[in-house]
Amino acid sequence: MACGKPEYDSKVIGQIIEEILRKLGPTHLYVGKNIVGMDYHLEQLKALINIELNDVHMIGIYGLGGIGKTTIAKAIYNEISCKFEGSRIIITSRHKNLVALDGANQSYEPRKLNDEDAIKLFSLYAFKQIVPNENYKNLCDNAIKYAQGLPLALAILGSTLSSKRGIHEWENELL
Secondary structure: OOOOOHHHHHHHHHHHHHHHHHHHOOOOOOOOOOOOOHHHHHHHHHHHHOOOOOOOEEEEEEOOOOOOHHHHHHHHHHHHHHHOOOOEEEEEEOOHHHHHHOOOOEEEOOOOOOHHHHHHHHHHHHOOOOOOOHHHHHHHHHHHHHHOOOHHHHHHHHHHHHOOOOHHHHHHHHO
């Protein structure tokens, strides 16, 4: 089998990839079922990404572990992936300086959840509803303060406490 010119081969391969992607459609990444406060992050990132431009653009998302960097990156990918063919690169890191070293055009630091969103997220995991059980209100407030607005901490704490029966078990767990 004779090989063609390298530029022709790469062009044909590119056309094959485009056809496969067109037939398969965009792949959506799983972001989770209990997502709270994501709309704010998506608005902020859309402004940084410059959807209307058709150039290569790199965005860095940085911040504390458990703040939701990967979840935010997946959510924005799902939101905009159908509009681009690999021209938006999203980097996540705990350190702002690493995002800058990777050559990001823009960077974004997600904020911690406010108390209202923290209660919703915690309650979804602890009670399977967006509001806490009234009898557990004070204990929920303690859990929210302990987690300090970090989504991962709220999810883990809520999941752990959901298996505990009774206020006494919750109190023991939170001490």
